[in-house]
Amino acid sequence: MAILEVKDLSVSFKQYSSSLKQKNYDVISDLSVTVEEGEIVAVVGASGSGKSLLAHAILGILPNNAYVNGLIKYKGEELTLSRQEALRGNEISLVPQSVNYLDPLMRVGAQVRTSVKNGDKVKVQREVFERYNLKEQVDKMYPFQLSGGMARRTLLSTAMISGAKVIIADEPTPGLDSASVAEALKHFRQLADNGCAVMLITHDIEAALQIADRIAVFYAGTTVEIAPVHNFSGNGENLRHPYTKALWRALPQNDFIPIKGSQPHPDHLPSGCLFAPRCEMATEECSMSRPEMKKVRDGVVRCIHAS
Numbered sequence: 001m002a003i004l005e006v007k008d009l010s011v012s013f014k015q016y017s018s019s020l021k022q023k024n025y026d027v028i029s030d031l032s033v034t035v036e037e038g039e040i041v042a043v044v045g046a047s048g049s050g051k052s053l054l055a056h057a058i059l060g061i062l063p064n065n066a067y068v069n070g071l072i073k074y075k076g077e078e079l080t081l082s083r084q085e086a087l088r089g090n091e092i093s094l095v096p097q098s099v100n101y102l103d104p105l106m107r108v109g110a111q112v113r114t115s116v117k118n119g120d121k122v123k124v125q126r127e128v129f130e131r132y133n134l135k136e137q138v139d140k141m142y143p144f145q146l147s148g149g150m151a152r153r154t155l156l157s158t159a160m161i162s163g164a165k166v167i168i169a170d171e172p173t174p175g176l177d178s179a180s181v182a183e184a185l186k187h188f189r190q191l192a193d194n195g196c197a198v199m200l201i202t203h204d205i206e207a208a209l210q211i212a213d214r215i216a217v218f219y220a221g222t223t224v225e226i227a228p229v230h231n232f233s234g235n236g237e238n239l240r241h242p243y244t245k246a247l248w249r250a251l252p253q254n255d256f257i258p259i260k261g262s263q264p265h266p267d268h269l270p271s272g273c274l275f276a277p278r279c280e281m282a283t284e285e286c287s288m289s290r291p292e293m294k295k296v297r298d299g300v301v302r303c304i305h306a307s
């Protein structure tokens with residue numbers, strides 16, 4: 001059983017147009033994804049595809065004007081608001097995308113120690129800081145005294161020592177030197193190998209491919225494909241969705257050919273398949289209705305032509 005299960009999630013915001021008409025627009029629609037214990041699922045996709053909002057929906061920290069539908073389950077039971085509050089920072093931990101999540105009024109050593117559940121708190125905090133090359137004098141610093149990279153390593157440290165059963169890491173590595181990136185990726189893998197479930201949200205597909213078990217590809221607020229990592233090889237012939245294939249081919253070590261066009265804005269989503277306007281395989285049928293997710297071999301895909 002998946003420890004974390006997101007089923008048919010949709011998130012929408014109200015928007016007021018210039019004529020003061022109110023309109024709902026979907027930033028996430030019909031999104032389903034699971035993470036098992038011991039597994040790293042990487043979530044990749046363009047900026048604005050809904051990755052952070054998914055993280056915030058799981059943690060229960062969406063803004064008040066967000067409308068949420070669908071089901072999020074943790075250990076087989078619905079994650080209600082009160083459960084989210086109780087589990088947040090304990091069993092479910094977030095590495096936030098923004099370093100502004102650090103408490104500005106608390107020294108960072110003390111801040112990280114509040115996440116240590118068992119054992120010698122100072123020892124655990126020092127050890128993880130050593131691991132991320134944060135010297136002893138950093139313990140006493142306030143967040144405003146940290147560089148961007150140090151702040152990010154502090155956020156990573158907090159999640160890594162939290163003892164959480166699920167870690168949602170939202171772009172945890174930008175701005176870090178390559179040694180810290182490698183250390184963080186290795187650390188996520190170790191936690192997963194010890195039974196933790198990790199959702200790694202990242203723009204860095206190559207990093208995702210190094211450590212993830214499955215890759216969930218987001219496009220315009222939903223999953224277009226969820227595939228085991230070994231499908232990302234060769235010319236992408238084992239991948240199922242044209243967008244995933246295009247992402248794979250766009251990598252520098254492959255053809256390095258960018259995908260033409262751009263992701264639609266949530267305000268102007270096409271009525272049929274969200275990728276159809278950019279898809280070389282699109283037929284008339286693709287613009288008629290939104291394709292459902294379907295199973296193809298050991299993955300799932302949202303494309304009527306996929307086989």
Ligand SMILES: Nc1ncnc2c1ncn2[C@@H]1O[C@H](COP(=O)(O)OP(=O)(O)OP(=O)(O)O)[C@@H](O)[C@H]1O
Nearest residue numbers: 013027046047048049050051052053054063097266
């Ligand atoms: N509070 C909000 N009100 C209205 N729209 C929002 C709000 N927060 C996010 N959005 C919109 O929702 C969409 C998804 O945003 P989200 O932050 O989840 O993207 P993302 O995939 O995390 O992008 P990035 O890779 O840049 O972090 C975007 O179009 C964004 O503009």
Ligand code: NI
Nearest residue numbers: 051052053097
């Ligand atoms: Ni984001």
